[in-house]
Amino acid sequence: MTDAEIRAVALATLLSIAPEVEVDELRGDRTLRSQVDLDSMDWLNFLLGLHEKLKVEIPEADYAKLITLNDVVAYLQRKLGAG
């Protein structure tokens, strides 16, 4: 998958949890949870959604690495590449 395709999956997953998000206004290099009102349950569901759509295992120990949308895309790309 390309980065753009992974980003599209991530944004679709995000929208399913936070439908009010204006995707065009999201900054990929800014902290995701400061731009979108996501509590820990939403965050867990976001990661779970990515796991289900992309079949990527995300250990809890890696949660702290996923700060921005760019982080999420790069992390998933690495995981998909390794798989």
Add this chain to the structure above:
Amino acid sequence: MIEFKLPSLGSDMDEGTLLEWKVGVGDTVKKGQVVAIVDTTKAAVDVESWQEGVVHELVAEIGQKMPVGAVMALLLEAGETAPAKVGAGGTAKPAPAAAPRVAAAAPAAAAVPATPPAAAPVVAPAAPGRRMISPAARKHAEEKGIDLDGITGTGPHGAVTLEDIENAAAARPAPAVEKAAIKPAEPQASRAADMRKTIAAAMSRSKREIPHYYVSEDIPLAKALAWLQAANAQRPMAERLLPAALLLKAVAMALKRYPELNGYWRDGGFVPVAAINPGVAISLRQGGLIAPALLNADGKPLTLLMQELTDLVKRTRAGSLRSSEMNEATITVTNLGDQGSQAVFGVITPPQVALVGFGRVAERPWAENGGLKVLPVVTASLSADHRVSDGHRGALFLLELNELLQHPEELDK
């Protein structure tokens, strides 16, 4: 005959609009079965029946706005046979000798007397299943929302007259039913405004009537988080636990030792409740919040509690809660840690008598035994009703909460 009434769907809800019946005449209803969906200012709620029976009559109509306590349906008890009378349209009707029902959705106290009034008028003698009434009087009754079964006709052969309708309308104790047409879903802004008013009313009442006191405790979570991390490492993603589940379970367990924080203030006194049903404050994306109950949280292992919490949050935000979840919370738990607040001192939801708040779990300097270290810490707070408990007991409750969180493995039972 069992009168199925609109239950309270939270202390701040005094009326609801029937959206849908989930049962029909002749259906058997079991305890806990969802029988109707009722819209409130906060959510559409699946209303459960806590009595068993067979549906005899659906009194409330779709789109009808009713106060809490209004009779929505009549159920036949086990072994009870349906009254023989059948209406002209073939619909079963209560027996003529039954006490007259005032318009379906009048306030319960006025509309549904526990026993028939001594001078209860008897339904006019007429041919079985048919009231003698002119079309004009029938139309007038419909316009006024008057139940013809409750009227004694004073015309020839017991016929119901226009004057009888007027008298019945004048004698009605309160504007009974707002018989609204089925409305399309309210615009989100309107619902948000209604919810804001409802929250405003409940919170104003709380601050007006409940003498709050507040205590707080900083609780180190190193052991709890390490235990969670180890537990989650063994679990598939869909079954991982959040710290919120651990905190909820700890609150529920601590309440077992401090029952004066779990219950209601009613009729000038405290009513303790044996079941521990923390209401979980859940913010809605369109604004406002709801605090539905996680029933019997103290007796559930963490995996089940987490599943139920996930389900509760999902259904709350989807607008699909059950009446028991809306009216059986015995305390409220709020967590603003995800929003970055270090601590929260909440407003008690009446008639409850306490609220527990959690702030952000963050690393902080921690002095202990003459040394300094860095630990993950959460500030837990208690807002409690001073009419029921004192700060001394409140502080001990938070100490108990702290102690429980130092032994997380014991919370998974």
